[in-house]
Amino acid sequence: MQRTAKKRTQGARTERDRTIAQTRAVDAAGMIRQIGNDWARHWNAGELDEVVAAYAADAVYLPPHHAAVHGRDSIREYLKAPLGHGVSDLVFDVTYIKQQGPVAWDVGTYRMNVPLNDGTRKEDHGKYLTVWRRVGKNWLIAADAWSSDLPPSR
Secondary structure (H helix, E strand, O other): OHHHHHHHHHHHHHHHHHHHHHHHHHHHHHHHHHHHHHHHHHHHOOOHHHHHOOEEEEEEEEOOOOOOEEOHHHHHHHHHHHHHHOOEEEEEEEEEEEEEOOEEEEEEEEEEEEEOOOOOEEEEEEEEEEEEEEEOOEEEEEEEEEEEOOOOOO
8 A cells, every 4th residue: 555655646747847847948948939029129219239138148149241249248249230131121030939847949030121232122031950958947049040042142
């Protein structure tokens, strides 16, 4: 009898631990989704400091057709150009968010409007991969990569 009760208790504890882990993963996904939405909102409002606050101090930004940009301060400097150029109407669509302990990754697509030299705008769309790292209670971007699905401009 004692063994059976002990096994039931261990089984309940294992199930409870699994439920807690799943809840934490759901919470991480919700937080990351919200931070991503805030990132786009801040970008569209021209709030560069708020955009950059989402990055870890040692983050790496991997834009297309450009060398990797290392560190939050360098990312801020890099992002001044596209923000100043008028890239706007950014929207993210999360495909999925996965988590393993203090690390999570966010895969999805984006759309944004890019101003052209003739004064018109074109819609760009593509995909992204963002790696997040939990620091205390916060999730910060550790690595951020994206690329357009449009053919290269000539």
